[in-house]
Amino acid sequence: MRRPGKTLMVGVEYVTGYQPPDDGDVEKARKATKLPPLCNYPGVGFREMTEAEWKEAMRRKWSDFPYIGRIEACGEVAAHRRRQMPVPGKMWEKQAVFITDAKRVDPPKLSAEPVPVESAENETPAADFDRLAREHVEL
Numbered sequence: 001m002r003r004p005g006k007t008l009m010v011g012v013e014y015v016t017g018y019q020p021p022d023d024g025d026v027e028k029a030r031k032a033t034k035l036p037p038l039c040n041y042p043g044v045g046f047r048e049m050t051e052a053e054w055k056e057a058m059r060r061k062w063s064d065f066p067y068i069g070r071i072e073a074c075g076e077v078a079a080h081r082r083r084q085m086p087v088p089g090k091m092w093e094k095q096a097v098f099i100t101d102a103k104r105v106d107p108p109k110l111s112a113e114p115v116p117v118e119s120a121e122n123e124t125p126a127a128d129f130d131r132l133a134r135e136h137v138e139l
């Protein structure tokens with residue numbers, strides 16, 4: 001069953017319990033793997049580069065994974081991605097990058113939909129304790 005190069009080959013006779021994907025599974029997979037938009041906007045402390053400089057920096061890289069950072073939703077801004085580079089002289093510290101000659105793409109705004117709040121009667125004791133701790137209430 002094993003081949004050189006650590007590739008595992010399994011014959012169809014060994015596969016048991018296979019279930020074809022349901023109609024909703026495809027949509028669930030698409031939603032789970034969808035990436036937030038890649039944005040390009042200026043900011044305080046951002047490194048400004050031209051698109052040619054960015055491509056030259058990325059030319060020798062086999063992946064853009066360390067050079068694209070994910071920003072979680074906060075305040076009025078939804079989750080998005082942005083370019084980043086190591087700070088010169090500080091290899092492990094990242095600095096956001098603004099491509100000056102590329103189209104500016106601002107981060108998306110959060111939707112105005114209200115977040116569903118669970119009622120207090122359905123809270124577990126641990127959740128109730130966490131809520132009280134957040135409200136700085138002494139027991």
